[in-house]
Amino acid sequence: MATNLHAKESFMSACSDRRTGGHFAGTCATRRQVLFSSGVLFAWSCLPKLARAEGRDPRLLVMVLRGALDGLAAVAPVGDSEWVRLRGDKALGLTRGPQGAPAALPLDGFFALNPAMPNLHRMYRAGHATIVHAVASPYRERSHFDGQDVLESGLTRPGSVESGWLNRALASLEPAGAVNPKAREGFAVGPVTPLVVRGAAPVMSWTPPRLPPPTDDMVMRLLDLYRHTDPALARVLEERMNLAAIARAGGMDQPEKPAQPPQPGAPQLPGAAQRKYFADSAGAAASFLARPDGPRIGALSFDGWDTHADEGAANGRLANLLGALDGALAAVETNMGPAWRDTVVAVITEFGRTARINGTEGTDHGTATIALLAGGAVKGGRVIADWPGLRDADLYQQRDLKPTTDLRAVLKGVLRDHVRVDDKVLARAVFPDSADVKAMGGLVG
Amino acid sequence: MENDRQHDAALALHRFGFGPRGDAIAKISVDPRGALLAELDRPNIARIDDPALLGSAEAAGAAFDFRQERKAQRLAQRANQANQAMAPSESNAAAAPNPEKPRNPGPGLPQQLYLAEAKARFDRALAADIGFVERLVWFWSNHFCVSADKVRPIAGAFEREAIRPHVLGRFADMLLAVESHPAMLHYLDNARSIGPDSIAGRNRNKGLNENLAREILELHTLGVRTGYSQADVTNFAKVITGWSIVPPRQPEHGGEFTFNPRMHEPGAETVAGHDYADTGFEQGKAVLLDLARHPATAQHIATKLARHFVADEPPPRLVDALRSTFIASDGNLEQVARVLVSAPEAWETQRTKLKRPGEWIVAATRATGVTAPDAKPIIGTLNMLGEPLWRPPAPKGFDDVNAAWLDGLAQRLDIANQFGRRVTQPVDPKELVETVLGPLASPETRQAVSRAETRPQAIALLLMSAEFQRR
Numbered sequence: 056m057a058t059n060l061h062a063k064e065s066f067m068s069a070c071s072d073r074r075t076g077g078h079f080a081g082t083c084a085t086r087r088q089v090l091f092s093s094g095v096l097f098a099w100s101c102l103p104k105l106a107r108a109e110g111r112d113p114r115l116l117v118m119v120l121r122g123a124l125d126g127l128a129a130v131a132p133v134g135d136s137e138w139v140r141l142r143g144d145k146a147l148g149l150t151r152g153p154q155g156a157p158a159a160l161p162l163d164g165f166f167a168l169n170p171a172m173p174n175l176h177r178m179y180r181a182g183h184a185t186i187v188h189a190v191a192s193p194y195r196e197r198s199h200f201d202g203q204d205v206l207e208s209g210l211t212r213p214g215s216v217e218s219g220w221l222n223r224a225l226a227s228l229e230p231a232g233a234v235n236p237k238a239r240e241g242f243a244v245g246p247v248t249p250l251v252v253r254g255a256a257p258v259m260s261w262t263p264p265r266l267p268p269p270t271d272d273m274v275m276r277l278l279d280l281y282r283h284t285d286p287a288l289a290r291v292l293e294e295r296m297n298l299a300a301i302a303r304a305g306g307m308d309q310p311e312k313p314a315q316p317p318q319p320g321a322p323q324l325p326g327a328a329q330r331k332y333f334a335d336s337a338g339a340a341a342s343f344l345a346r347p348d349g350p351r352i353g354a355l356s357f358d359g360w361d362t363h364a365d366e367g368a369a370n371g372r373l374a375n376l377l378g379a380l381d382g383a384l385a386a387v388e389t390n391m392g393p394a395w396r397d398t399v400v401a402v403i404t405e406f407g408r409t410a411r412i413n414g415t416e417g418t419d420h421g422t423a424t425i426a427l428l429a430g431g432a433v434k435g436g437r438v439i440a441d442w443p444g445l446r447d448a449d450l451y452q453q454r455d456l457k458p459t460t461d462l463r464a465v466l467k468g469v470l471r472d473h474v475r476v477d478d479k480v481l482a483r484a485v486f487p488d489s490a491d492v493k494a495m496g497g498l499v500g
Numbered sequence: 501m502e503n504d505r506q507h508d509a510a511l512a513l514h515r516f517g518f519g520p521r522g523d524a525i526a527k528i529s530v531d532p533r534g535a536l537l538a539e540l541d542r543p544n545i546a547r548i549d550d551p552a553l554l555g556s557a558e559a560a561g562a563a564f565d566f567r568q569e570r571k572a573q574r575l576a577q578r579a580n581q582a583n584q585a586m587a588p589s590e591s592n593a594a595a596a597p598n599p600e601k602p603r604n605p606g607p608g609l610p611q612q613l614y615l616a617e618a619k620a621r622f623d624r625a626l627a628a629d630i631g632f633v634e635r636l637v638w639f640w641s642n643h644f645c646v647s648a649d650k651v652r653p654i655a656g657a658f659e660r661e662a663i664r665p666h667v668l669g670r671f672a673d674m675l676l677a678v679e680s681h682p683a684m685l686h687y688l689d690n691a692r693s694i695g696p697d698s699i700a701g702r703n704r705n706k707g708l709n710e711n712l713a714r715e716i717l718e719l720h721t722l723g724v725r726t727g728y729s730q731a732d733v734t735n736f737a738k739v740i741t742g743w744s745i746v747p748p749r750q751p752e753h754g755g756e757f758t759f760n761p762r763m764h765e766p767g768a769e770t771v772a773g774h775d776y777a778d779t780g781f782e783q784g785k786a787v788l789l790d791l792a793r794h795p796a797t798a799q800h801i802a803t804k805l806a807r808h809f810v811a812d813e814p815p816p817r818l819v820d821a822l823r824s825t826f827i828a829s830d831g832n833l834e835q836v837a838r839v840l841v842s843a844p845e846a847w848e849t850q851r852t853k854l855k856r857p858g859e860w861i862v863a864a865t866r867a868t869g870v871t872a873p874d875a876k877p878i879i880g881t882l883n884m885l886g887e888p889l890w891r892p893p894a895p896k897g898f899d900d901v902n903a904a905w906l907d908g909l910a911q912r913l914d915i916a917n918q919f920g921r922r923v924t925q926p927v928d929p930k931e932l933v934e935t936v937l938g939p940l941a942s943p944e945t946r947q948a949v950s951r952a953e954t955r956p957q958a959i960a961l962l963l964m965s966a967e968f969q970r971r
Binding site for chain 1: 907
């Protein structure tokens with residue numbers, strides 16, 4: 056109890072500036088050991104009582120990848136004869152690709168993992184990671200904003216942003232301990248709270264002591280905009296952001312030239328900053344989830360997955376992002392310590408991308424993608440897929456990987472079997488109007 | 501026609517105001533110029549009469565008392581520690597856990613005053629319908645800048661007392677209010693300038709400080725290289741010896757302006773070709789009045805105003821119009837402001853000026869509806885972007901040309917990136933482009949915003965777009 060209060064006080068003092076509404080640009084005081092990301096942990100009052108009665112102490116961390124992850128580039132169907140036809144020299148394979156692209160990491164003979172994710176591969180082989188492929192939320196259009204609304208609200212249609220499915224799931228749990236109502240007042244629902252955890256259940260949130268770096272993608276978009284609208288600003292941005300360095304780190308020019316080590320005093324490469332940011336954020340969340348008296352459920356979001364141009368699946372931008380995600384998963388594993396065996400990390404994204412490469416070496420908004428589950432509580436070492444195939448006629452609207460698994464089935468399975476949320480509650484409150492979407496069994500345990 | 505009016509409405513808000521808030525573009529599109537002029541007709545629109553804000557004399561006194569108190573506490577603490585060190589060891593163990601680490605007492609009074617003044621200032625800018633008059637306040641406050649690093653407790657009061665009442669009044673009145681304000685007299689050292697032949701000068705063998713006199717000529721009125729000489733500076737400095745401050749510790753009038761005849765250099769002086777008999781305080785007022793009416797001053801002010809609102813190299817016709825109005829109206833700043841927003845050049849010129857950091861962050865806040873309980877977030881942002889509030893690097897104030905602010909673009913991206921994440925209302929970025937930029941938005945910007953991968957990214961791109969950055 057005493058340590059618990061201490062933890063709350065840390066959050067309160069760190070976030071006191073934000074209690075009346077919040078603002079921008081590092082309004083939180085710095086408490087490095089606690090506060091690294093814009094993310095949320097649920098209050099300890101929502102400890103899952105039923106699971107505890109079984110002698111377990113489950114942890115669940117949800118990572119939302121905003122921008123739409125190319126599931127085919129993350130987990131490639133190397134055993135599908137159509138795969139290389141679709142992606143050509145951008146298709147990941149089990150042998151080294153053109154320009155020294157590293158080989159993908161074999162999973163089950165049909166699927167292979169992006170080579171930027173050795174930690175996930177290790178977890179998979181240890182039976183602690185599962186990939187669900189050809190999965191999608193009920194959303195079938197291709198707007199990021201709406202797609203994220205559906206993904207995080209848990210509703211079937213966009214537009215509702217009052218509460219998220221994770222919050223409603225937690226609100227339904229019977230509190231496991233006595234709650235001091237006064238102490239609860241201290242929890243600020245931060246303005247950076249991802250929609251997936253917004254709602255009635257009390258949450259604590261935190262913001263980084265330093266600004267998260269703009270993603271390479273953000274810089275490239277802005278630069279592209281300036282090039283078309285304001286050459287003077289484009290010039291300045293190019294100089295200031297040291298774009299040559301970004302391009303090198305992202306493999307966007309002269310891939311044959313070995314990357315230069317950063318000069319002393321040179322600005323940190325955004326790629327490296329992003330990697331550190333992912334790992335710091337996820338690691339900080341895990342440190343709290345690991346505490347015996349800490350929160351049990353949390354959520355984070357990572358941006359930058361909208362790879363329209365120069366996707367770089369094997370050794371470019373997407374590889375960097377997946378590498379950063381891999382580092383985040385490893386940081387969770389490390390900081391969880393022994394609690395890793397009670398942990399599920401669920402990685403989800405709003406939709407997938409086109410099956411084919413577009414005219415700018417990237418992929419456009421698509422439909423089905425992957426969901427990742429990692430953690431000691433995962434019954435892993437499997438790729439779960441009702442594989443739709445990649446022939447033109449197999450594709451959704453002849454362009455996207457066709458969804459064959461409802462993402463809600465996966466999430467319901469985790470919530471029911473790991474956290475012990477009741478089936479009826481899942482169908483009614485957590486994912487409304489989803490009675491016909493059965494929870495996927497056997498994901499944990 | 502309707503399109504033109506929409507365009508002018510958006511331009512009015514971005515060039516002359518703090519950017520749209522809510523449906524401001526639609527609201528003023530019936531008559532954008534008329535809406536700007538209407539702000540000038542609102543009585544006392546520039547004033548901030550908040551009884552909770554201390555006047556400069558009161559603030560200076562309170563800050564003095566505060567420093568005395570802190571000093572006494574420190575002395576007491578030190579004595580206490582010395583006693584404990586000498587006391588027997590068992591009483592040491594029973595002492596408070598961390599006697600050497602006193603509790604952080606929080607921001608001191610000067611900082612509290614600074615924060616309260618900052619909040620009042622930003623609240624005004626955030627709430628303004630258009631903000632043209634407020635932009636004029638910011639312009640003049642930078643023209644006649646002081647630095648909070650030197651006068652923290654009264655930097656905000658200075659703006660309220662010396663700038664705001666005259667921003668639509670006469671330039672000569674503002675000039676006199678500024679140069680006789682304790683903040684300016686302290687900032688540019690005139691409070692300690694003593695005429696060598698004055699009573700105080702003969703007694704104490706102290707002398708002249710030319711700082712304020714030089715900056716009045718170079719920065720506040722005539723402008724640099726307009727023909728005045730070192731002799732003009734020295735003579736003017738002598739004229740304004742005795743313009744000083746009642747010591748804040750004095751219970752009566754402490755912290756107020758005073759003319760101290762004992763410090764005033766006796767005798768007539770010649771400044772910029774005019775002779776001024778020694779009439780004490782009136783001698784300095786007479787010089788200021790002539791400087792205010794000098795054609796070089798009119799040229800200087802006209803150029804700076806046009807440069808601030810319109811272009812680094814302002815259209816000569818616009819500068820001419822402002823200059824001749826300034827002269828013809830005897831420095832009537834309301835009339836000058838009217839000419840500024842009525843001149844065709846003020847509307848036809850391309851939007852090439854980068855908004856200054858403060859202007860940009862206020863516009864971003866208005867556009868997105870993000871709120872804060874106090875001024876700290878904006879102050880922190882301005883520190884990052886190189887325009888710390890009331891803390892210019894030199895008496896010249898913050899630069900007003902693009903080159904000075906372009907370098908901060910990368911930092912603006914950091915801020916915009918963070919800002920986008922703070923917007924919690926379910927805004928539709930495409931609609932936001934309409935209400936914030938309207939007809940000013942290029943097809944490329946519309947597309948970039950609508951294709952952004954997240955709402956926060958869409959908002960960041962909007963705030964970073966050239967159309968939003970430039971006025």
